[in-house]
Amino acid sequence: MLNHIALNLIGPILVLGMLDIGNIILAVSALSFLGLGVPPPAPEWGAMLNEGRASMEVAPWLVLAPGITIFIIVLAANYFGDIVRDSVEGRPVHGPRNWIRWRGGVVRKPQPDAPGFASVRQTNALAPPPRALDIVDAVIDVTDRRSPFHGRRILNGVTIHVDQGESVALIGESGSGKSTLAALVLGLTRPPLALTGGRVDLFGEPTLRWTWDDWQKVRGRQVTFVSQDPLSALNPVLRIGDQIREVMQTHLVPSPAVLEHRLREVLDEVDLPARVIDQYPHEISGGMRQRVVIAMAIINRPRLLIADEPTTALDVSTQKRILTLLRDLQSRYKLSLLFISHDLRVVSHVADRVIILRDGNVLEEGRTDQIFARPEHPYTRELMAAMPGRRIGVVQSTRAHHAVG
Amino acid sequence: MLSVENLSKRYKNQTVLDGVTFNVRPSEIVGLVGQSGAGKSTISKCILGLERPDSGQILWHGQSLSDRATRRVATRQMQAVFQDPRASLNPRWTVRHALSEPLDNWIPRETRKGREARLRQLLDRVALTADLLDRYPHELSTGQCQRVCLARALAPEPDLLVLDEPLSALDVSVQARLIALLLDLHHTTGIGYLLITHDFAVVADMCQRIIVLDHGQVAESGPVDAVLDQPGHACTRALLRDVLPLPDQKI
Numbered sequence: 025m026l027n028h029i030a031l032n033l034i035g036p037i038l039v040l041g042m043l044d045i046g047n048i049i050l051a052v053s054a055l056s057f058l059g060l061g062v063p064p065p066a067p068e069w070g071a072m073l074n075e076g077r078a079s080m081e082v083a084p085w086l087v088l089a090p091g092i093t094i095f096i097i098v099l100a101a102n103y104f105g106d107i108v109r110d111s112v113e114g115r116p117v118h119g120p121r122n123w124i125r126w127r128g129g130v131v132r133k134p135q136p137d138a139p140g141f142a143s144v145r146q147t148n149a150l151a152p153p154p155r156a157l158d159i160v161d162a163v164i165d166v167t168d169r170r171s172p173f174h175g176r177r178i179l180n181g182v183t184i185h186v187d188q189g190e191s192v193a194l195i196g197e198s199g200s201g202k203s204t205l206a207a208l209v210l211g212l213t214r215p216p217l218a219l220t221g222g223r224v225d226l227f228g229e230p231t232l233r234w235t236w237d238d239w240q241k242v243r244g245r246q247v248t249f250v251s252q253d254p255l256s257a258l259n260p261v262l263r264i265g266d267q268i269r270e271v272m273q274t275h276l277v278p279s280p281a282v283l284e285h286r287l288r289e290v291l292d293e294v295d296l297p298a299r300v301i302d303q304y305p306h307e308i309s310g311g312m313r314q315r316v317v318i319a320m321a322i323i324n325r326p327r328l329l330i331a332d333e334p335t336t337a338l339d340v341s342t343q344k345r346i347l348t349l350l351r352d353l354q355s356r357y358k359l360s361l362l363f364i365s366h367d368l369r370v371v372s373h374v375a376d377r378v379i380i381l382r383d384g385n386v387l388e389e390g391r392t393d394q395i396f397a398r399p400e401h402p403y404t405r406e407l408m409a410a411m412p413g414r415r416i417g418v419v420q421s422t423r424a425h426h427a428v429g
Numbered sequence: 430m431l432s433v434e435n436l437s438k439r440y441k442n443q444t445v446l447d448g449v450t451f452n453v454r455p456s457e458i459v460g461l462v463g464q465s466g467a468g469k470s471t472i473s474k475c476i477l478g479l480e481r482p483d484s485g486q487i488l489w490h491g492q493s494l495s496d497r498a499t500r501r502v503a504t505r506q507m508q509a510v511f512q513d514p515r516a517s518l519n520p521r522w523t524v525r526h527a528l529s530e531p532l533d534n535w536i537p538r539e540t541r542k543g544r545e546a547r548l549r550q551l552l553d554r555v556a557l558t559a560d561l562l563d564r565y566p567h568e569l570s571t572g573q574c575q576r577v578c579l580a581r582a583l584a585p586e587p588d589l590l591v592l593d594e595p596l597s598a599l600d601v602s603v604q605a606r607l608i609a610l611l612l613d614l615h616h617t618t619g620i621g622y623l624l625i626t627h628d629f630a631v632v633a634d635m636c637q638r639i640i641v642l643d644h645g646q647v648a649e650s651g652p653v654d655a656v657l658d659q660p661g662h663a664c665t666r667a668l669l670r671d672v673l674p675l676p677d678q679k680i
Contacts (some may be wrong), residue, residue, distance in 0.1 A: 031521050197600040198571065263453030310465065336597075339465045339627040341671040366600045369630075372676035406679065410605035413630020416657065417675045 042105020154228025156360035168216030193375030213240035265301030311342035463642030514574035
């Protein structure tokens, strides 16, 4: 037991220890400030603050110097704990390491091709409407030298498009780059990955030069995302109603009445009872949680919905209901759907068109019924043969025939 | 081999299991199917001794598992593989370390050479190569992790494996390979499986007998062919209907 648990506890213990150092420094300073801590002849920051307080207006540095020192030392202790934890950890540290640098590095001037989304481009009203999504020759490499996978190519010239109101499924196994592609469409490609070639157009507008702020306006409004794990997509300490409202308030400025009306409407659309508004995510089932995430994804009436394995974590019956719901919403609101999955059963239930991805390459593409009736590529055939439960299909179809006859 | 008799369990004011009775014969593959909340996982926890049933008993070769001596014997003869392979492996341990622990417990005082040969043989049985021995779980794919879990479960040479949703975290083609591997192991060593899942598709391909669980009760049980051809319970029919048709089998 000790063997299994103790070593894995080192990280959290170090962090707690370092946080405590910070807390102790703060506590001692606070006590000294009140005159209860270190007795006067010994120098102490809290006491210095107290002494400086009297002459604050004449000589503010007397207060500022110890104040700033306490502040910096406490922060430094916390940060140091973080670093020690990371270096003790055997696993690679996840998360965007140079997030801050990357954000700061972006040119923040307004771009000429920033997302305006004029409802219809007047100039070419006669031209066919632009595609919802157009990815052309996208190449994504691991460009960060510190990454152990430096130099590896994740997407190798992928070209896909999704027409407006179309439902497209992207099939691939783990490592095929399908989730990287989802991140690309959401503008979330971040170090160690980088787009090194090709372009991504959303609704006919090139996105290459969009800044973080530009993407913020699009994400959750025009393009939304439903992930595999609804529990991690929801905040455990906020009520569900508040979380759904927030999505709408972030992008639009609805009056309270409109907001409430839309909230009820969207819950109705995803077939959830109104009582969930006041519940917390842990109080409802996995299938209901995924419905909540879908409600958040459609409340702003987006034009493109990306669903990354939305049903993998659910049981078979819930799975079917969620898929039917997605399909239903898609056809009712002429929503474009990019559906990502490894499960051919699931895909054939929702998609008009299928794209098969492997190792960052598009292997095969075509209408769902065609691909599955006559798979061209050996890999597609392999995937088809791998599906378990072939005999259940036989049972189901014979029963259906009986029912008809 | 394993028989569960009249098992009942309540959490607070909710009845999870209500008089469940079934058995698993030696070298038999039994599927325990049910929707989420039907009590499947509670049964596996009770069998593995992670949860104490309120009433009823679990017998291992005719002896109650609440008896300490029997439990000790059964712990060796009955092993488990769980849904999330990454969570089941210690992230700080290499594959060698993970596989050695059960061996240290069950087959102590082995020569270094003999141990090495045994480790290689274990990996070979789950179709992994020996060069993975010194890797950490984060350096393996999920499918490989699940095979390592399987190898670890096979280390004490058990008679029964409790497989609790072993395939849900895996890709389709990896699933197919693992199913083939499990069936192959069954044919060569005669090991029995209790497969716990919500997915009828997997059960149909693997099991000899099915037990359908509904709201903590056994709704239906019988040989696979009989249950599939003539499902007698509404719950079974619902589960079967909810298996999405294969793309090339659409009606």
